[in-house]
Amino acid sequence: MNFDEPVQGHLHWDDNEYSFGKKEAVRTIAILSVVTVVEVGIAISYDAFSTDGGKYKWGISLLMAIFSVIKVIFIMGTFMHLKHEKKGFILTCLLPFLFLIWAIIAFTFEGSSWEMMRGWLNAF
Amino acid sequence: MAAEATLHHGHGTENTAGHGHQDDKDLWQGGHSPFRIGYGKVMMWYFLISDTFTFASFLIAYAAERFANSAAWPKAAEVFSSIPVHAFGLDKLHAPLVFVSFMTFLLILSSYTMVRAVQEGYRMNKWGVVAFLVPTIICGIMFLGCQYLEWTHLIREGMTPTSASSLTKVILFGNLFFVITGFHGMHVLGGVVLNTWLAVSAANGRFDKVGHYEMVEKLGLYWHFVDLVWVYVFLCFYLL
Numbered sequence: 545m546n547f548d549e550p551v552q553g554h555l556h557w558d559d560n561e562y563s564f565g566k567k568e569a570v571r572t573i574a575i576l577s578v579v580t581v582v583e584v585g586i587a588i589s590y591d592a593f594s595t596d597g598g599k600y601k602w603g604i605s606l607l608m609a610i611f612s613v614i615k616v617i618f619i620m621g622t623f624m625h626l627k628h629e630k631k632g633f634i635l636t637c638l639l640p641f642l643f644l645i646w647a648i649i650a651f652t653f654e655g656s657s658w659e660m661m662r663g664w665l666n667a668f
Numbered sequence: 669m670a671a672e673a674t675l676h677h678g679h680g681t682e683n684t685a686g687h688g689h690q691d692d693k694d695l696w697q698g699g700h701s702p703f704r705i706g707y708g709k710v711m712m713w714y715f716l717i718s719d720t721f722t723f724a725s726f727l728i729a730y731a732a733e734r735f736a737n738s739a740a741w742p743k744a745a746e747v748f749s750s751i752p753v754h755a756f757g758l759d760k761l762h763a764p765l766v767f768v769s770f771m772t773f774l775l776i777l778s779s780y781t782m783v784r785a786v787q788e789g790y791r792m793n794k795w796g797v798v799a800f801l802v803p804t805i806i807c808g809i810m811f812l813g814c815q816y817l818e819w820t821h822l823i824r825e826g827m828t829p830t831s832a833s834s835l836t837k838v839i840l841f842g843n844l845f846f847v848i849t850g851f852h853g854m855h856v857l858g859g860v861v862l863n864t865w866l867a868v869s870a871a872n873g874r875f876d877k878v879g880h881y882e883m884v885e886k887l888g889l890y891w892h893f894v895d896l897v898w899v900y901v902f903l904c905f906y907l908l
Binding site: 554555556557561562565566569570572573576577580581583584587588591592605608609612615616619620622623624625629630632633636637640641644647648651652653654655656658659662 | 702703704705706710713717721724725729731733734737738739744745764765769772773776777779780782783784787789790791880881882885888892895896899900903906907908
């Protein structure tokens with residue numbers, strides 16, 4: 545197996561690119577760490593101190609989902625270098641995930657429906 | 669030469685149309701990357717996209733089952749409320765999500781060292797690559813060790829793929845937990861093995877001989893993907 549096939553791409557950095565890349569990596573790890581601390585802090589605080597009986601849990605869940613998307617944007621964009629690729633390649637990589645939006649909506653509704661049907665079946 | 673230059677600027681189709689057969693032939697012979705990145709890197713991305721769909725299927729199944737058992741579904745802060753380390757009486761502390769947060773930081777830290785290894789590769793700095801790959805491998809091994817501790821702790825409490833503990837109640841919770849975190853753990857293990865091979869190859873001067881360190885970048889993509897998937901595993905099992 546030949547792992548060392550000829551490549552086309554930008555594989556050698558000059559001093560400027562290198563120092564910019566280093567700074568960008570530090571900034572990204574700082575953002576990821578802060579977002580994770582905030583996420584965990586909110587999750588623990590809500591469980592420990594909330595008095596709403598889980599009524600507003602959906603709001604917390606939405607916030608967590610947004611935080612996770614932020615983390616993924618930074619991991620994919622900076623660490624995986626996607627934001628520096630050509631636009632066509634970025635779209636090639638990201639567009640397939642539109643299917644997942646459908647899948648998430650469809651299967652959460654499906655799950656709720658299973659629970660509801662179980663209730664009906666138990667009634668008989 | 670002119671055709672070569674236009675093709676390399678990434679606008680081959682527009683610029684070479686009507687400029688003779690030679691240009692068209694060059695274009696259709698292949699060997700030119702429309703995305704201006706190496707074939708191996710493109711294929712690594714495609715593999716990771718397909719792997720994302722596998723993980724997404726698991727996590728969406730988790731979401732469906734959770735909505736189907738919403739009343740009985742266990743609370744993460746209760747199930748993952750202790751640190752499964754016997755030393756210093758840590759296992760006696762009530763510390764919800766602390767241990768898994770530590771595991772998350774291990775992966776974030778390893779992603780940073782990996783990106784630094786890739787950057788050292790861009791500078792053809794052999795020992796720089798090795799110096800940043802070693803902590804990446806160590807973080808990966810530590811993550812797997814933490815997962816071993818957490819799994820054995822949960823299994824002792826009665827949560828297995830086929831049974832629920834007094835805290836988890838729903839069997840499917842344990843089932844999905846072990847399958848999904850196990851599948852992720854297999855990816856981490858694979859990454860540790862590949863990164864070890866990478867560090868040894870770099871130290872042996874393989875990539876200096878080839879003239880580039882693209883392999884570090886390709887396996888770097890894989891390693892960041894492992895971190896990226898953990899963001900969602902962490903979200904579904906521990907935060908929501």
